[in-house]
Amino acid sequence: MTAPVPADGDAAVRALEELISCIDDSAEELRRARVRAEHLLADRRAGKAWLELVTEESRPLVVESISTVLASLAGAGHTWRREEAAALQREKISINRIAVLFGVTRQRISALLKENGTTATG
Template sequence: MGMGSGESDDDRAVQALVELKVGLEHTIERLGAAAARADELIERRRRGASWYEIVSTERPPLVIETITQVLDDLGELGSRFRREEALALQHEDVSITKIGELFRVSRQRVSTLLQGTRLRDQP
């Protein structure tokens, strides 16, 4: 399988992976803080605070807000990496069917990923 013109796409895939790694590290920190916050809320409830008292005085970001934002962020970073990786594989002359097998998704899903990438790159 050729390497030729895929080098810049490989770099984009590497950059997307680096961004995903940074996002994962940030996620670990944020989820650790959310877990500590959850412990505080549990303790308040066990000491007799009402749910209204707990919810109305919880400091932002709320535990659920943190979880929602982390999932959204990881989804976006993961999708970008998958697109860039699929494009890099295609530039190495890997078939769409084989990329689907490697990613454990349908051939149609790979086609959609690659079409989205091509549309984004057009002027």
């Protein structure tokens, strides 16, 4: 069952495009963090003290980069999941079926749909 996609897209399409962009940005940020972590490891193995490593590390710290990536992915993923659930409901898929598809509870889908301003039924 395929539904026509409006010419200007829809909220789920936009959310998916944003998720893809976020994944790309995150991969690049993680690549940079990995390079920096490798340098820290090499410096430590060369005998530098932890205090010296930590005080010399420029911002954002490796751990800050990782935290930023995780937060960005969580936000974009949540938006995508919410918009995808709403899109499925617009296609007359039941909340119970959406819950099974997403591997979550019916209550979680209802909460997502409420966030989206969509009424949750069946």
